[in-house]
Amino acid sequence: xxxxxxxxxxxxxxxxxxxxxxxxxxxxxxxxxANGIENPLEKFELDKTIQLxxxxxxxxxxxGSQLSLELRQWCFQVVEKHTxxxxxxxxxxxxxxKKAELRSxxxxxxxxxxxxPMTLVGFVHYRFTIENLENVLYIYELHVVDRYQGLxxxxxxxxxxxxxxxxxxxxxxxxxxxKRNEDAVRFYKEKLGFSMDASSPQLYGDMECKYEILxxxxxxxxxxxxxxxxxxxxxxRVHEHLN
Ligand SMILES: CC(C)(COP(=O)(O)OP(=O)(O)OC[C@H]1O[C@@H](n2cnc3c(N)ncnc32)[C@H](O)[C@@H]1OP(=O)(O)O)[C@@H](O)C(=O)NCCC(=O)NCCS
Numbered sequence: 001x002x003x004x005x006x007x008x009x010x011x012x013x014x015x016x017x018x019x020x021x022x023x024x025x026x027x028x029x030x031x032x033x034a035n036g037i038e039n040p041l042e043k044f045e046l047d048k049t050i051q052l053x054x055x056x057x058x059x060x061x062x063x064g065s066q067l068s069l070e071l072r073q074w075c076f077q078v079v080e081k082h083t084x085x086x087x088x089x090x091x092x093x094x095x096x097x098k099k100a101e102l103r104s105x106x107x108x109x110x111x112x113x114x115x116x117p118m119t120l121v122g123f124v125h126y127r128f129t130i131e132n133l134e135n136v137l138y139i140y141e142l143h144v145v146d147r148y149q150g151l152x153x154x155x156x157x158x159x160x161x162x163x164x165x166x167x168x169x170x171x172x173x174x175x176x177x178x179k180r181n182e183d184a185v186r187f188y189k190e191k192l193g194f195s196m197d198a199s200s201p202q203l204y205g206d207m208e209c210k211y212e213i214l215x216x217x218x219x220x221x222x223x224x225x226x227x228x229x230x231x232x233x234x235x236x237r238v239h240e241h242l243n
Contacts, residue, residue, distance in 0.1 A: 023133075024133055026135075027130055027133065027134055027135040027171075028130065028135075030135045030168065030169050030170070031128050031129060031130055031135045033168070034128035034135075034168040034170070035106070035128050037168070039061045040061055040108075040164050040167075040168070041059060041060075041061045041110075042061075043167075044163070044164065044167045046160060046163065046164075048060070049115060050156060052151060052152045052153065052156065053151070053152060054151055054152075055114055055115075055151070056114075056115045057112050057113065057114060057115060057121065057153060057156070058112070058113050058115040058118070059110050059111070059112055059157075059160065060110070060111045060113070061108070061109065061110055062108070062109040062111065063105060063107065063108060063109075064102060064103050064104045064105055064106065064107030064108070064109070064125075065103065065104075065105045067102075067103070067109060071111065072099075072102055072103055074120060075102055075109075075123055075125070075141070075143075076095075076098065076099055076102060078122075078123070078143045078145065079098060079102075079141055079143060080095070080098075082143055083141075083178070083181070086178035086180060086181055086210075087178075089178070089180060089210060090178065090210035090211065092210075101125075101140065102125065106127050106129070107125050107126075107127060107140070108125070108126050108127060108128070109123055109124065109125055109126075110123065110124050110126075110157060110160065110161075111123045112124075112144075112153055112157060114148070120145070121144060121145055121148040121153060122142075122143055122144035122145060122148065122153050122154070122157065123141070123142075123143060124139060124141065124142045124143075124157050124158075124161065125139075125140040125141040125142075126138060126139050126140060126161055127140060128168060128170065131174055131199070132198075132199050134171045134172065135169070135170050135171055136165075136170050136171060136172050136173065136174045136215075137161060137164065137165035137168070137170045137172075137173045137174070137218075138173075138174045138175065139158075139161065139173060139174070139175040140175075142154060142157065142158070142175075154187065155187075155191060155192065158173075158188075158192050161173060162216070162218065162222075165218045166218050166222070170218055171217070171218060171219055172197075172215045172216055172217050172218050172219070173194075173215060173216045173218060174197060174213065174214070174215045175188065175194070175213070175214055175215075176211050176212070176213050176214075177211060177212060177214060178210055178211050179209075179210060179211060179212055180210070185212070185214075188214050189214065192216070193216050194214040194215060194216045195214065195215070195216070196212055196213070196214060196215075197213040197214055197215035199213050200212045200213040200214070201213070
């Protein structure tokens with residue numbers, strides 16, 4: 001009897017290891033696939049021009065290596081203006097490090113312009129990557145210039161990233177936010193449905209940590225679907241799980 005139980009236990013362990021290794025390699029191949037997409041907006045036929053309440057914006061997609069020096073410098077200046085103090089408060093500011101991050105080939109951007117007259121009003125730097133063994137869309141930076149804040153630009157950009165994340169079958173969207181940036185924390189948690197990620201340092205008792213890690217599940221049915229218990233919703237979940 002005992003030996004039969006041991007055989008079953010061993011088999012369960014082997015099955016679990018195989019499942020884990022399958023999901024790891026699946027995560028890796030989905031990230032590779034997503035990173036191979038030249039222009040996600042075009043690939044998924046998303047509108048580049050979007051009407052907000054008060055004005056129209058256009059979106060342009062770039063990889064870090066495609067961004068001109070001028071555009072990269074603009075992004076860097078916005079990051080420095082908005083968040084340098086946050087980074088410094090955590091002893092994490094490095095201009096050289098930030099510049100290298102911005103020009104990395106793994107970096108992806110959506111640049112937002114007010115249309116017309118094509119003034120730059122914001123940008124997001126995001127990546128398709130593996131985080132804690134999961135394939136995720138990681139938001140590295142999201143910035144809207146001061147005079148355009150509160151007009152719906154940030155929310156629209158995150159909604160577009162969510163669509164990209166779902167199309168590329170990423171498991172979740174993630175980001176790191178400084179706790180002292182309370183406005184941004186509220187924006188993500190209260191307006192965009194993010195919550196503390198299981199990997200956030202607070203959950204391991206590190207209450208002194210200056211930042212938290214937030215995430216939003218992309219495997220569940222999109223929130224704009226009215227009836228989450230409908231047959232279609234359930235089929236969607238099964239489909240996403242199997243794929
Ligand atoms: C945080 C930030 C990206 C938000 O973008 P935004 O374009 O100003 O936000 P939106 O106008 O799209 O706001 C969307 C919703 O969030 C709310 N919101 C925006 N900023 C908010 C704030 N500071 N506090 C509370 N709610 C806020 C808006 O009222 C709006 O609510 P509604 O949908 O009910 O109307 C932008 O303010 C910013 O660039 N801040 C400085 C840089 C920064 O902190 N970036 C985040 C670090 S990763």
